[in-house]
Amino acid sequence: MFMTNIESVPGKTILTCHGVVSGSTVRAKHVGRDIMAGLKNIVGGELKGYTELLEESRNHAIERMQAQARQMGANAIVNVRFSTSSVAAGAAEIYVYGTAVTVG
Amino acid sequence: MENLLLWVFLVALGFFFGRLAESRHYRSIVRREKEWLHLPTTTSKHPIGDAGDMPPIARSRLAHGSVVVSIDYFKRMLAALRSLVGGAVQSHETLLDRARREAILRLKESCPDADQIINLRLETSSISNGSESSIGSVEVIAYGTALYFERKQ
Amino acid sequence: MNYQPSLPEHNDNVSHQHPLREFLFLLAGLAACALAVFWALGLAVDVVADHVSPEIETQINRAVSLRLVAKESFAPRQEAMLQALTDELKQCAGVSQPIQIHMRQATEANAAALPGGHVIVHSGLLDKVASRNGLAFVLAHELAHFKHRDHLRALGRNVLLIALSAALSGAHSDVTQLLVPVNLAGYAQYSQQREEAADREALRTVACLFGHAGGATEFLEAMRATEDRSSTPAHYFASHPRTELRITALNSAIRDLRLPVKPAQPLDKGQ
Numbered sequence: 001m002f003m004t005n006i007e008s009v010p011g012k013t014i015l016t017c018h019g020v021v022s023g024s025t026v027r028a029k030h031v032g033r034d035i036m037a038g039l040k041n042i043v044g045g046e047l048k049g050y051t052e053l054l055e056e057s058r059n060h061a062i063e064r065m066q067a068q069a070r071q072m073g074a075n076a077i078v079n080v081r082f083s084t085s086s087v088a089a090g091a092a093e094i095y096v097y098g099t100a101v102t103v104g
Numbered sequence: 105m106e107n108l109l110l111w112v113f114l115v116a117l118g119f120f121f122g123r124l125a126e127s128r129h130y131r132s133i134v135r136r137e138k139e140w141l142h143l144p145t146t147t148s149k150h151p152i153g154d155a156g157d158m159p160p161i162a163r164s165r166l167a168h169g170s171v172v173v174s175i176d177y178f179k180r181m182l183a184a185l186r187s188l189v190g191g192a193v194q195s196h197e198t199l200l201d202r203a204r205r206e207a208i209l210r211l212k213e214s215c216p217d218a219d220q221i222i223n224l225r226l227e228t229s230s231i232s233n234g235s236e237s238s239i240g241s242v243e244v245i246a247y248g249t250a251l252y253f254e255r256k257q
Numbered sequence: 258m259n260y261q262p263s264l265p266e267h268n269d270n271v272s273h274q275h276p277l278r279e280f281l282f283l284l285a286g287l288a289a290c291a292l293a294v295f296w297a298l299g300l301a302v303d304v305v306a307d308h309v310s311p312e313i314e315t316q317i318n319r320a321v322s323l324r325l326v327a328k329e330s331f332a333p334r335q336e337a338m339l340q341a342l343t344d345e346l347k348q349c350a351g352v353s354q355p356i357q358i359h360m361r362q363a364t365e366a367n368a369a370a371l372p373g374g375h376v377i378v379h380s381g382l383l384d385k386v387a388s389r390n391g392l393a394f395v396l397a398h399e400l401a402h403f404k405h406r407d408h409l410r411a412l413g414r415n416v417l418l419i420a421l422s423a424a425l426s427g428a429h430s431d432v433t434q435l436l437v438p439v440n441l442a443g444y445a446q447y448s449q450q451r452e453e454a455a456d457r458e459a460l461r462t463v464a465c466l467f468g469h470a471g472g473a474t475e476f477l478e479a480m481r482a483t484e485d486r487s488s489t490p491a492h493y494f495a496s497h498p499r500t501e502l503r504i505t506a507l508n509s510a511i512r513d514l515r516l517p518v519k520p521a522q523p524l525d526k527g528q
Binding site for chain 2: 078
Binding site: 013014015016017018019021022023024064067068071072073101 | 258259260261262263264265266267269270
C-alpha cells in the first residue's frame with residue numbers, strides 16, 4: 001500500500017477518494033525499561049528501550065490504518081500525519097491519520 | 105479490609121457504568137458517522153475533485169470540533185497495572201478512538217452547509233487534575249478548513 | 258477523482274479482548290509477584306533482625322518508640338506487683354533489657370509490648386485471670402516479643418514492600434495504593450506466625466519459672482468465652498490467630514514437651 005505525506009503519490013493519478021482513515025495504539029512501558037531509563041538519566045544519551053517501544057507502536061498504528069483503508073477499498077494513503085501524546089501514567093498514544101485513495 | 109472492599113466497589117462501579125456509557129457512545133457515533141458520510145473530508149490541502157470540474161469556492165472558514173473524555177476507575181486501574189508489565193493499554197484505546205471520532209463528528213456538525221472539509225488535523229492532549237500519576241481526562245480537537253462552493257443560480 | 262465514501266465494517270483501532278479478563282489476569286499475576294517479593298524480603302529482614310547488635314536495636318527503638326507520659330499510676334500496688342512478676346520472669350524468658358510495666362485503666366482485657374521495653378497492661382486484664390500462672394503467661398508472651406525482636410521485623414517488612422512499590426511507580430500512584438491491601442494480607446499472616454511463636458516461648462518461660470504448665474491457657478480460655486465465634490474473613494486479616502487455635506496449639510505443645518500440669522497458684526490481686 002502506498003503511503004505519502006504529500007498530496008498525491010508521485011507518478012500516479014488519484015482516481016477515487018475514500019475519506020479519512022486513522023490508526024492508533026496506546027502502549028505502556030514496563031518497569032524494566034523504567035529502571036534503565038532512570039539510570040540513563042544520570043549518564044545521558046539515547047533511551048534505546050523507549051525508542052524501540054515507540055517504533056514498535058508506530059508500526060502497529062500504521063498497520064491498523066492500512067487495514068482500515070483496505071476495508072474501504074483503497075490502495076494508497078496520502079497526506080499522512082503522525083502524532084504522539086501521553087495519555088496515562090507510563091503510557092503513550094501514537095496515532096497516524098491520512099486520506100485513503102485509490103490510485104492508478 | 106474495609107479499604108479493600110471499597111476499592112472493589114469502586115472498580116465494579118467503574119466497570120459497569122463505564123461499559124454502559126461506552127457502548128451508548130459508540131452507538132451514537134456509528135449512527136452519526138453514517139449521517140455525515142456525504143460530507144467529503146480530507147487531510148490534503150487540495151479539495152477533492154478534478155481541478156477542471158470543480159465549481160469556484162465562494163467562501164471558506166476554519167472549523168473545529170473538540171471533546172474532553174474522562175476515564176472511569178476501572179480503566180485507570182487497568183492502565184496502572186499495564187504500566188508495570190508493559191504492552192497495549194486496551195482500555196485507553198477505546199477511549200481515544202471514541203474521542204477522536206466524536207471530535208471529527210463535532211467538526212462536521214459545526215459547519216452543516218459546507219461542501220468539503222480540507223486539511224483536517226487532530227491534536228490530543230491529556231488533562232490531569234494536578235497529581236502527575238492520575239490522568240483524569242483526554243482532550244481531542246479536530247480542525248480543518250470548511251469550503252463552501254458557489255451555488256449555481 | 259471522485260468521492261466514494263464508506264465506513265469500515267469492523268473497528269481495527271481497538272482490541273476485542275474482554276477487559277475484565279485482562280484485569281483479573283494482571284491483578285492475579287501482580288498480586289502473586291508482590292507476595293513472592295514480600296516473602297523473599299521478609300527472609301532478608303529476618304536474617305538482619307537476628308544479627309543486629311543490641312546497641313543498634315536500642316537506637317532503632319528509641320527512634321520509633323512512643324514517648325509514654327510518665328503519669329501518676331492509677332493502681333500503684335497492682336503495677337508494682339506486675340513489675341515484680343515480670344522481673345522474675347525475665348531470666349527464664351532470656352530478656353536482659355529493662356522492661357517497664359504501665360497499667361492503663363480500660364475494661365477491655367489487653368496487653369501490648371511497645372518498642373523500647375515498655376509493656377502496657379489494661380486493668381480489665383486482671384479481671385480475666387485468677388491465678389499467678391495465668392498472669393505470668395500473658396507477661397511472658399509480651400517478653401517473648403522483645404526476645405524475638407518482632408517489632409524490628411514488622412517495621413522492616415512494612416517499610417520494604419511499600420518502599421519498593423513507591424520506587425518503581427511513584428509514591429501516590431494507583432499501583433502503590435493497590436498494593437496496600439496485598440501488603441496487609443501478607444503482613445497479617447506473618448503477624449499470626451509471630452504470635453504463635455511468642456505463645457510457644459511464653460509456655461517455655463512459664464514452665465521454667467513455675468516448674469509446670471498449669472494455668473498457662475487460663476487467659477485465652479477466658480477470652481474465648483466472651484469472643485465472637487464466627488469465622489469471618491476478617492480473621493484472615495487479623496494480627497492474632499483465632500483464640501481457639503491458640504489454645505489448641507498450646508495444649509498440643511504441652512503434650513509434645515511433656516510438661517507437667519499442676520494446680521496454679523491463686524493470684525493475690527491486692528488493692
